[in-house]
Amino acid sequence: MADPAWLWLQCPLYLQRSALLADPDATFDDFLPEALRFRAPAPLVDIGANLTHDSFARDLEAVLRRAQAANVTALIVTGTDRAHAEQAVALAQRFPGLHATAGVHPHDASLWNGALAAAMGELHQRPEVVAVGECGLDFNRNFSTPSEQERAFEAQLGLAVENGKPLFIHERDAGQRMREMLHTWRDDISDAVIHCFTADRDTLHGYLDLDLHIGLTGWICDERRGHHLRELVRNIPLDRLMVETDCPYLLPRDLPAKLKGRRNEPSLLPWIVREIAVWRGNDEAELAHATTQTARRFFRLDTASEAQETGRAQQES
Known part of the structure; x- marks a missing residue:
């Protein structure tokens, strides 16, 4: 039976409005050479x-069809500020199988104020x-000052306590301060994932000691920067590990x-999973099965999908 999350891809309306598929000489996977048309062994x-x-504006529907072909059956669309969070929600409303996050990235923490807090709420x-x-701390670039970042992050920790939803966290060169802040809040927040983890062993174990989840990207495929991750991935319990592309960024450097x-x-996620499996010995x-089960539980995707379907039905009635 077809995955209902992707039934929209088969409907006549989709086929009519897809300019790419309207060309009888083109297919949705023309963008990918044959060697990059992966399919994961499990969703x-x-x-x-x-x-x-912006890079997805011209061919998003083809991107999603390639994801389907690769067996990537659910996507969490990242909202890094108010505008992008609203756009992520709009995409999730339009395409079943897509879900959204809503937060303010540490780069934009200087913009945090009462009105923005209310909009996020x-x-x-x-x-x-x-x-x-996506919220957190980034002491690498400091586009917002550390104090501004901490203020915005603290406020978003409070919002997560109020709504009970998990946290999607960005951290770069701020591991110690991140652990200190999360330690203070750990009994109050629910789940949290350090997305695109790239830090060292001590930081990893500090996060695991706080019962956090870890998101891994194609950084592990980078022969220049990812060697240390290859040695650390075995230390991440399988029920705390999730996978991501962070697309359009972090294209794996070792693609064939x-x-x-x-x-x-997203269609390249199976390659990242393959690399992680090699270095973990899995x-x-x-x-693939374990990371999907963890992600569906962490983001409560079954409940979220039901709520979204109810909302769509109410709008149509």
Whole structure:
């Protein structure tokens, strides 16, 4: 039986409005060379897909069809500020199988104020929004000052306590301060994932000691920067591990064929899972199944999908 989350891809309305598929000489996978047309051995959840990025505007529907072909059956669309969170919600309303997060990235923490807090609080009530974030600390670039970042992050921790939703967290070069802040809040917040983890062993174990989840990306495929991750992935319990592309960023550097441009996309997630399985010593299918089960439980996707379907039915009636 077809996955109901992707039935929209088969409907006549979709086929009519897809300019790519309207060309009888083109197919949705023309973008990918044959060597990059992967299919995961079990359904996958991409927990971090920046599908509101401008680079997806021209061919989003083809991107989603390639994800379907790769057995990536659910996508969490990242909302990094108010505008992108609203766009993520709109995509989740339009396409079953898509869900959204809503938060303010540490780069934009200087913009945090009462009005923005209220807007985020309203977004978190939407059934399409399955997590608070992307929020956190980034002391690498400091586009906002550390004090501004801490203030915005603290406020969003409070919102997560109020709505009971999990946290989708960004951290770069701020592991110690992140652990200190999360330790203070740990008894009050529900689940939290450190998305796109790239830090060291001590930071990893500090997060695991706080009972956090870890999101891994194609960073592990980077021979320049990912070597230390290859040694650490065995230390992550399978029920705390999730996978993501962070597309359009972090295109895996060890792909077996060249890709036009440098845009990453969800259809390449099976390659990342394959790499993680190699370095963990897991069977690829086992890893795919486990990370999907963890993601569906963490983001409460079954409940979220039911709420979204109810909302669509009410709008149509």
